[in-house]
Amino acid sequence: MRLATYEHRGERRAGVIGTGRLYPLPRDVSVLDLTRLGLPGALRLGRAALAGAPGPALADVRLLPPLEPPTVRDFVAFEEHVEGVVRSVSGDAAVAPEWYEAPTFYFTNPYAMIGTGDSMPVPPGCTELDFELEVAAVIGRAGTNLTPEQAHEAIFGYTILNDWSARDLQRREMKVNLGPAKGKDFASTLGPWLVTADEFAGRHDADGFLPLGMTVAVNGVEIGRDLLSNMGWPFAELVAYASRGTWVRPGDVLGSGTCGNGGCLGELWGRRGRLDPPPLKPGDAVTMTVEGIGMIVNTVVAGVDAKPVAPARPRPRDRPDR
Template sequence: MRFATWSAGGAVRAGVVSDSGLHALPEGTTVLDLVRAGLPAALAAGEEALRGPAVPLDSVRLLPPLEAPTVRDFVTFEEHVEGMVAPSGEPVAPEWYQAPTFYFTNPYALVGAHDDVPVPPGSQRFDFELEVAVVVGAVEGSDGASLTPEQARDHVFGYTVLNDWSARDLQFREMAVKLGPAKGKDSATTLGPWLVTADELEPHRDAEGFLALDMRVSVNGEQIGQDLLSNMGWPFEELIAYASRGTEVRAGDVLGSGTCGNGGCLGELWGRRGELSPPPLRPGDVVEMTVEGIGTIRNRVVEGVELPPVRAARPRPRTRTRAA
């Protein structure tokens, strides 16, 4: 089943997607409510909604499928990491293989499947990142802490397409301080077009437990990258288990796969080619991503706000006592 959130006529509604359009859930019910109720209850609510009238898809603005409490983004594709470190001539760090690394990104910056995306202030190297995200669900009304991968599988509610928009120049500057990414990543993250429940994608699971979904991205109609989701270094169940290690994950948490390889972002190609080819994204560019079994998101890059340059730190003395 596919759950969506949309706005029309000044009202926000949530519901189920069918070939006929969008079927609204009872007013006031959100997709996050369904995720917190658990997959069986959500499927039952969806079946009830499908009995109602359909709203045409082209008559609404699709919003992110849910208001995520937290968004973690992992880096699980070895090929992507290889490309990003290529300019240094160094191999993939051995630490990458030891555990699935992630960072927290901005849940306030989520945008819908067809929303315009402004260039972040001060950035000249704007980039996309083709990913799939898993949404954590409740099991019998409960969240999870220190889950095993087997337990984590029961907490998989569904999947959506994720575009982790990246200001590479800002990102690399701040990560040189051994912290981040931060402002290089928090201007926008596309989620959409809807949330596909886990049962729908089970037929794509391969013998090793990965989802073998085709992933493609194009800019202005020209394909830039293509990969299989099954090239991840860890399956989603292990990402959820790791995220919950020594802490907890809660229903509605979003975990990104990280950027796929083979052109899943421009930064990987710049690293391998030693030049900005294809060029960074500019206003007017249209980025389209399609993941098999989930759907397509399509965003246009637009001008961002112009802000004054960030003030540099002033040199500080090393005095240890106040002046008299």
């Protein structure tokens, strides 16, 4: 089942995707509410919507991010991506041994979600804007210290994630050994909808990976192509690790990390030693497609000018009197 949040004639609704149409859910029900209901209950409610009167045509609505996630964790689970981006951001030529020991993630901004079709303003001060092609799992069952088997059952569904990156800002921030911060928190695309996990039953390989094709193009020219199954860990392992010593809750979004083989420009810049292809600029349209999920498209537009940032003051050494 494909669950969407959309805007039509000024009204925001949640609905189920039918054949070219939206089938609205009750007005007081959001996609986040469905994740809290759990997958079996959400499917029952979705089937009831599909049996009701059809809503607007898909072509007549603005698709919003499918849900407003309480938290967004973004992993870095593709070794090929790490190889190229590490070289681009820090100049190192090798993947850190620690990458292989356990999945690594950072928390990004849940208030900066945009949908397919939305414009992507260049963030203030950025001259090296980049896309990042990912798939995200959405949680549908609360849990802590989950086993991989429990974590697999906790996944409600999947959506496409574009973890936009300001590479020049990120490069400076990472030298402080903290972050990324403003290199990342300005926007992430989720969409076009949330595909429930039952749609992928029987599609996992023997090791628990989903072999879904992933592609990204800029202005119609393909830049990257990979398989989701090239992750270093399957989603069940990522969710289990995220729950270690803490909780994952319904609606939480967990990104796979950027795929390899051109899943972002930064990987290619690191491999080629130059900004080729060039950074994104206003007017560029970025299209991402994932097998079994769908397609998202965003066009880059000019952003606001950056305000000057005051440098740190000379470091004081005053101490309180004893």
